[in-house]
Amino acid sequence: MKTGIANQKIDKIIALVEKEGVLAEGLIQELTELRELALKEVDPLLAKVTRLTFEYLKEKEAYDVQALWEEDEEGGEFPLEIEDKENLLNLLNLMLKSDHKINREEIKDYRTALKEELY
Numbered sequence: 001m002k003t004g005i006a007n008q009k010i011d012k013i014i015a016l017v018e019k020e021g022v023l024a025e026g027l028i029q030e031l032t033e034l035r036e037l038a039l040k041e042v043d044p045l046l047a048k049v050t051r052l053t054f055e056y057l058k059e060k061e062a063y064d065v066q067a068l069w070e071e072d073e074e075g076g077e078f079p080l081e082i083e084d085k086e087n088l089l090n091l092l093n094l095m096l097k098s099d100h101k102i103n104r105e106e107i108k109d110y111r112t113a114l115k116e117e118l119y
Contacts, residue, residue, distance in 0.1 A: 001046060001098055006037040014092050022063045022084045028054045046098055049107055052114035053091065059118065063088045067106075067113035 001007055013030045020027075031054040038046035057063060063084040082090070091110050094103045 001038065001043070001095060002041050003037065006034070006041060007096055009034050009037060010092055010096050014089060017085060017088055017092070022057060022088050023061060028057060031057075043098070045104065045107060045111065046095060049091070049095075049111045049114065052111060052118060053088070055118060056114055065110065065113045065117060067091075067110040 001010065009030070013027070013034065016024045016027060016030060031050055035047050035050040035054070038050055053063075056065065065087060067087075091107070094107050094110075097103050098107060
């Protein structure tokens with residue numbers, strides 16, 4: 001994200017998830033506030049992935065989104081096994097440096113996976 005306030009919010013959410021996990025009390029509220037900051041920054045990708053993330057957490061009470069894939073030598077892709085907590089932390093860390101091209105591509109992968117799971 002672009003502003004210091006938004007990045008501070010992400011750091012706060014990261015600390016909350018590291019301490020209490022994906023079902024931390026107040027996590028949905030924190031993500032809702034982060035979405036508002038993304039809207040103010042006029043970053044539709046981050047606003048969307050943040051909204052989808054808190055909707056997913058509300059509905060599934062987990063964060064087992066399959067957005068990370070590994071490629072083998074023959075070009076075949078297979079999903080990476082990752083715990084819910086680490087999965088959400090990965091997304092949040094990508095959002096901290098969302099101006100990086102590769103990070104934005106991975107955030108798009110999360111957005112796509114979340115949309116497929118929710119809708």
